[in-house]
Amino acid sequence: MKDLTKNEMKNIKGGGLSAAAIIGIGALVTFLAGIIDGFVRPLGCNK
Numbered sequence: 001m002k003d004l005t006k007n008e009m010k011n012i013k014g015g016g017l018s019a020a021a022i023i024g025i026g027a028l029v030t031f032l033a034g035i036i037d038g039f040v041r042p043l044g045c046n047k
Contacts, residue, residue, distance in 0.1 A: 004012075
């Protein structure tokens with residue numbers, strides 16, 4: 001196993017989620033919750 005210097009450790013990238021990925025996952029969860037809610041608790045249109 002190779003020991004890394006402090007400078008090499010600072011330059012390591014990866015392993016994290018970007019803001020776009022977090023927003024995308026949140027949007028997907030919200031969308032799926034809406035679909036499930038529509039099937040479980042269907043509401044008619046109030047016109």
